[in-house]
Amino acid sequence: xxxxxxxxxxxxxxxxxxxxxxxxxxxxxxxxxxxxxxxxxxxxxxxxxxxxxxxxxxxxxxxxxxxxxxxxxxxxxxxxxxxxxxxxxxxxxxxxxxxxxxxxxxxxxxxxxxxxxxxxxxxxxxxxxxxxxxxxxxxxxxxxxxxxxxxxxxxxxxxxxxxxxxxxxxxxxxxxxxxxxxxxxxxxxxxxxxxxxxxxxxxxxxxxxxxxxxxxxxxxxxxxxxxxxxxxxxxxxxxxxxxxxxxxxxxxxxxxxxxxxxxxxxxxxxxxxxxxxxxxxxxxxxxxxxxxxxxxxxxxxxxxxxxxxxxxxxxxxxxxxxxxxxxxxxxxxxxxxxxxxxxxxxxxxxxxxxxxxxxxxxxxxxxxxxxxxxxxxxxxxxxxxxxxxxxxxxxxxxxxxxxxxxxxxxxxxxxxxxxxxxxxxxxxxxxxxxxxxxxxxxxxxxxxxxxxxxxxxxxxxxxxxxx
Amino acid sequence: xxxxxxxxxxxxxxxxxxxxxxxxxxxxxxxxxxxxxxxxxxxxxxxxxxxxxxxxxxxxxxxxxxxxxxxxxxxxxxxxxxxxxxxxxxxxxxxxxxxxxxxxxxxxxxxxxxxxxxxxxxxxxxxxxxxxxxxxxxxxxxxxxxxxxxxxxxxxxxxxxxxxxxxxxxxxxxxxxxxxxxxxxxxxxxxxxxxxxxxxxxxxxxxxxxxxxxxxxxxxxxxxxxxxxxxxxxxxxxxxxxxxxxxxxxx
Numbered sequence: 001x002x003x004x005x006x007x008x009x010x011x012x013x014x015x016x017x018x019x020x021x022x023x024x025x026x027x028x029x030x031x032x033x034x035x036x037x038x039x040x041x042x043x044x045x046x047x048x049x050x051x052x053x054x055x056x057x058x059x060x061x062x063x064x065x066x067x068x069x070x071x072x073x074x075x076x077x078x079x080x081x082x083x084x085x086x087x088x089x090x091x092x093x094x095x096x097x098x099x100x101x102x103x104x105x106x107x108x109x110x111x112x113x114x115x116x117x118x119x120x121x122x123x124x125x126x127x128x129x130x131x132x133x134x135x136x137x138x139x140x141x142x143x144x145x146x147x148x149x150x151x152x153x154x155x156x157x158x159x160x161x162x163x164x165x166x167x168x169x170x171x172x173x174x175x176x177x178x179x180x181x182x183x184x185x186x187x188x189x190x191x192x193x194x195x196x197x198x199x200x201x202x203x204x205x206x207x208x209x210x211x212x213x214x215x216x217x218x219x220x221x222x223x224x225x226x227x228x229x230x231x232x233x234x235x236x237x238x239x240x241x242x243x244x245x246x247x248x249x250x251x252x253x254x255x256x257x258x259x260x261x262x263x264x265x266x267x268x269x270x271x272x273x274x275x276x277x278x279x280x281x282x283x284x285x286x287x288x289x290x291x292x293x294x295x296x297x298x299x300x301x302x303x304x305x306x307x308x309x310x311x312x313x314x315x316x317x318x319x320x321x322x323x324x325x326x327x328x329x330x331x332x333x334x335x336x337x338x339x340x341x342x343x344x345x346x347x348x349x350x351x352x353x354x355x356x357x358x359x360x361x362x363x364x365x366x367x368x369x370x371x372x373x374x375x376x377x378x379x380x381x382x383x384x385x386x387x388x389x390x391x392x393x394x395x396x397x398x399x400x401x402x403x404x405x406x407x408x409x410x411x412x413x414x415x416x417x418x419x420x421x422x423x424x425x426x427x428x429x430x431x432x433x434x435x436x437x438x439x440x441x442x443x444x445x446x447x448x449x450x451x452x453x454x455x456x457x458x459x460x461x462x463x464x465x466x467x
Numbered sequence: 468x469x470x471x472x473x474x475x476x477x478x479x480x481x482x483x484x485x486x487x488x489x490x491x492x493x494x495x496x497x498x499x500x501x502x503x504x505x506x507x508x509x510x511x512x513x514x515x516x517x518x519x520x521x522x523x524x525x526x527x528x529x530x531x532x533x534x535x536x537x538x539x540x541x542x543x544x545x546x547x548x549x550x551x552x553x554x555x556x557x558x559x560x561x562x563x564x565x566x567x568x569x570x571x572x573x574x575x576x577x578x579x580x581x582x583x584x585x586x587x588x589x590x591x592x593x594x595x596x597x598x599x600x601x602x603x604x605x606x607x608x609x610x611x612x613x614x615x616x617x618x619x620x621x622x623x624x625x626x627x628x629x630x631x632x633x634x635x636x637x638x639x640x641x642x643x644x645x646x647x648x649x650x651x652x653x654x655x656x657x658x659x660x661x662x663x664x665x666x667x668x669x670x671x672x673x674x675x676x677x678x679x680x681x682x683x684x685x686x687x688x689x690x691x692x693x694x695x696x697x698x699x700x701x702x703x704x705x706x707x708x709x710x711x712x713x714x715x716x717x718x
Contacts, residue, residue, distance in 0.1 A: 017602065017645045026471035030602035030646025052602070064471060070552075070646055071602030336687060339471045399687065404472045404498065427471030430499065460603070463552065464468035464476070 020074060023330050024063040025337035026398055026427055029070035029460055037079045039100065039191070045075050046189060046456075047163040053458040056189045058129030059104060062136065063340045064427025065460035066184055072458065075189065077102035077131055085115065085197075094120075094196040096154065101131030101190040106274065106324075108197075113272035113316065117197045118255070120152035124371070126274065126321050131190040136424035137182035137384040141231035141320070144376040148386050149195075150181035151379050156193035161452040165191065174380070179447035182384035184423055186457055186467065187448055200255040202269035205231070205319045207253035209309040211302070215246025215357060219350060219390075222250065222374045230254040231319070235369040237298045238394060239291075241361045246354075248372065249305040256313060274317045279327040286334030289397055291364055298369060333397045339427045341407055342393035344375055344386065345419030352417040353390050356410055360394070363406050370394035382440035385422040393425065404428065423461065431465045441467070468554060469603065473686035474499040475554035479547055481532060481590055482560025483507040486659045487609060489516055490678035491557060496525050504547050506532030534560045534586030535578065541593050548597040555685075556594045557607045558587055561627075563661045569623040576623045583627035588634050595638055598647030605648050607681070608635035612655045612698050615706055616713065639690060652681055654694040670695055 017030035032050070036042040048054040052072030059078060060067050068074070083099035095117055099108065105119055106126040112118060121133070121140045128138060133149040134156060146152070155169035158180055166188075168177040180187045208229070212218035218234050226232045229252035236248040258269035323329055330338070345352055360367065371393045378387040396403060411433055414421060420437030421429055435441045445467070448455075461467070469475050476499050480488045483505025492503055503525050505513040513529035520527035532543050547553065562579040569576040591606060598604035613621050614628035632651060639649030654677050656668035677694040684692035693699040705713065 017599070019644055019646055024471060027469050027603075028646060029468075030599070030644065065468065069602075070468070071600055337471065398472055404474060404686070428474065431476075460468050464470060 020057070020060070020068045021337075022064045022067060022427065023061050024339045024398075024427055025330060025333070025335075026339060027065055027068075027460075029065070029068050031069050031072055031074040033074050033076060035076040035079055039080050039082075042075065042077065042080050042189070042191070043159060043165070045073070046159050047161060048073055048456060053456050054189075055457060055459045056101065056131060056135075056185050058102065058132035059127045061125060061128050061132065062424045064425065065464060066136070066424055066426075067132075068460040069458060070460050070463070077189075078104070078129060081107065083108065083111075085111065085117070092199075094198050096194055097197050098192060098194040099130045100192045101129060101134075103130050104128065105130075105133070109272065109274065109316065112197055113200070113203050114270045116199055116201075116270055118200045118316075120146060120196055120198060121149045122320050124321065125324055127324065130193055130195075131185070134181060134190055134193060135183060135185040136422075137379070137381055137386070138424070139375070139386045141233045141373070143386055144226050144232065144374055145230055147376060147379055148182075148384060150178075150381060150384065152196045153177075153181070154194045154196065156180070157191040158188040159191055160188040161454065161456040170380075175447055176451060178379070178381040179383070179444050181379070181381040182423075183381075183444065183448075184383065184459065184461060184467070186459065186462055187451055188457055201257035202255060202261045203272045203316055204256045204261050204269075204313045205253040205316070206256045206260060207251055207309075207312045207314045207319060209306055209312065210250045210252075211305050211307045212246075212248045212250055214244055215248075215354060218246065218248040218250055218372065219353075222372075223347075226252065226374055228252075232373065234372040235301075236357075236372045236392070237302055238357065238360050238365065238367045238370050239295050239298050240302075245361050246357050247302060249302065251319070253314070253319065261313065272316060274321070274324070276327045277325045280329050280331040282328075282331070284331050284334050286336050286397075286399060288332065288334060294367070301369065333395075334399075336397060336399045338395050338397045340393060340395050340425040341410070342385075342391060342422040342425045343410075343414045343419050344389050344391040344422075345414055345417035346387065346389040347374075349389070349417040349419070352413055353392070356392070356413055359406070359410060359413075363400075363402070365394075365396055365400055365403070365406070367394045367396050382444040383423065383438055385420065385424070387420070389419065391422075393422075423465075426461070426465075429465070434465050434467070468552070469605065470499060473682075473688060475605070475685075476500060477502040477504075477551065477553050478555045478557065479504045479506065479553045480557045480559060481506045481594075482534070482558070483513045483516065483529060483532075485557075485559035485609070486661075486674040487654065487657060487677050488557045488559035490674040491607075491681050492520070494678050494682045495555070496520060496523060500525065502526045502551070503528075504553075505529045506543065506547070508533050532560075532590075534582040534590070537581075537586060537589035540586075540590045544590065544593045544597065548601070552601050553597070553604055555605050555607060556598070557609070558591060558594075559609045560586065561609075564624055565665065566620050566623060579623060580627050580630075583624070584630035584634070587631040591634060591638060595642060595647065595649075599642065599645045602646040604646075605650055605685070606635075606638070607650045607652060607685075608632070609652045609654065610635065612653050612693070612702065614653065615702055619714070648690070650685065650690055650692060652677070652684075652692045652694060653698065655698050657694075670697060670701070
């Protein structure tokens with residue numbers, strides 16, 4: 001047997017590497033992944049000597065490369081996950097919660113809901129961490145009334161590049177706070193945060209469903225009726241063309257009171273069970289989702305929805321997190337992965353919204369249901385995504401022919417309308433468009449310059465878009 | 468950085484006057500590529516390409532690189548990576564030579580081996596180390612369909628390419644988990660300056676067509692690309708064809 005040569009020094013100098021990717025499973029990069037198990041260990045990560053910097057990562061639900069740091073260090077925060085629900089005046093409409101950045105909305109809900117509380121904002125998945133919620137300034141179905149996650153934060157602790165820990169909030173160093181809100185984790189490592197959680201009357205929602213035959217109808221329904229609901233979102237079939245282009249199912253609701261939930265054997269008004277009922281197989285061949293299968297799925301889904309239904313009781317998982325019932329659903333797109341494209345354009349630019357949807361329908365872009373929502377007011381953050389207007393989000397397999405030029409064209413329309421795309425979803429936008437989409441980018445950069453002049457906190461997203 | 472659709476922002480071409488590589492670059496700059504470094508023996512020889520790329524807004528430059536001076540590779544490549552991440556390295560240099568030339572001058576055969584195989588290994592190992600350190604990046608090795616089976620009319624060239632091809636395959640496997648990867652491209656007969664006057668083999672192609680197939684393969688995340696694609700299926704059979712038949716086909 002040949003003898004094994006000694007390890008060359010060069011190989012030893014390269015840290016052990018783990019490939020990381022986002023939810024879309026595209027463009028993996030290698031990083032030195034660390035997973036601290038205590039708050040003390042987490043705080044020791046900074047300052048970091050690695051020339052390629054450091055980045056905190058939560059549950060990896062951003063679609064693209066926002067939670068990757070190629071060649072550098074990535075600190076997975078999810079094992080540091082304690083939280084406290086503070087005592088409060090029973091008459092107050094909210095309760096303060098302090099949670100480590102690694103705590104997921106999933107974990108919070110298991111404690112909050114039985115106590116008659118909810119999170120201020122939830123996206124379409126409960127598998128996001130508090131740190132990620134702040135870094136992406138996440139939004140949900142209640143944006144038109146309650147704004148985004150960072151509108152509900154009282155304070156947070158941020159460890160900046162030099163290792164020092166600062167406590168910030170809307171009233172304490174607001175400049176750094178709002179740069180951290182939606183700052184994609186690039187101002188430092190968020191350690192924990194205190195935020196307001198609203199009281200709820202029960203764990204069920206009273207939901208109204210309206211089936212809209214086309215785009216104009218759904219836009220009209222939302223523009224005139226959303227104000228009457230706490231939560232609102234439309235699922236839109238982008239594969240429908242012609243007179244049914246933009247056909248949608250609009251679901252809107254509010255939390256029911258205990259009385260509205262009514263009696264019965266399962267009558268605990270705060271009963272909360274959120275589980276996974278299925279799991280996507282570990283390997284799925286590509287091409288399973290094609291024009292035919294997706295068109296058929298969308299057709300069935302549209303037809304099974306009631307034309308109009310009022311006051312249907314739904315559970316939290318059904319109403320807010322339907323996709324979470326299938327673990328690893330992102331694998332159904334096959335080895336090529338997929339991306340999500342989400343934009344917002346201002347109210348008053350509906351003709352551009354129509355054009356974008358027409359272009360997507362015409363391209364026969366294999367897209368499962370897309371989500372359409374009317375946003376309310378934005379906040380003070382320079383990089384926060386939500387702004388008053390229409391937001392549309394759609395998942396597309398990367399293998400769709402001509403996808404890159406199509407999305408480039410659509411990005412131009414978004415810019416023309418004065419809109420932007422969501423950085424937490426992005427995996428392919430042209431870097432030169434970012435300053436146009438986020439005109440306050442330089443303001444954000446100057447805050448980053450203040451806390452991290454050497455760019456020791458960085459990510460693949462930051463590299464790709466030259467943030 | 469490479470994006471979700473396989474587009475890259477910065478490209479280094481080893482053998483920057485290669486028509487195939489330049490055709491690939493031309494397609495990439497239509498996408499996201501904004502920085503191109505052409506590594507060539509004589510930087511002046513690439514000036515026209517640099518000017519053409521600069522004219523379309525690309526940060527383009529030419530640097531001196533000699534495949535036959537392996538001792539210089541670490542320094543030359545280190546300087547490129549020190550300027551910033553490289554998302555795609557196209558290894559496209561090589562000496563074609565015809566079999567009669569090699570027969571007449573065995574030292575010329577050795578030069579081809581040193582360039583096509585030796586230079587690809589030294590530069591490939593150095594590039595791989597940089598890609599591993601930056602945690603991402605693709606090394607695109609242009610080998611040849613001639614690497615798959617020895618043929619009477621090109622076995623010296625074919626064997627240099629076979630070495631390079633095998634090296635690239637193994638390197639790709641060694642890089643799994645690092646974020647870096649290797650893509651092997653096996654073109655068939657390509658009409659270029661290099662092949663002018665040679666008798667084209669069946670399924671011959673052009674640099675632009677090779678580039679089209681390569682860019683599509685990069686988008687799809689392929690590890691092995693044949694150009695034209697039909698060669699993959701053709702050679703799946705030919706590689707096992709009895710020698711008698713292979714000889715007849717080889718002419």
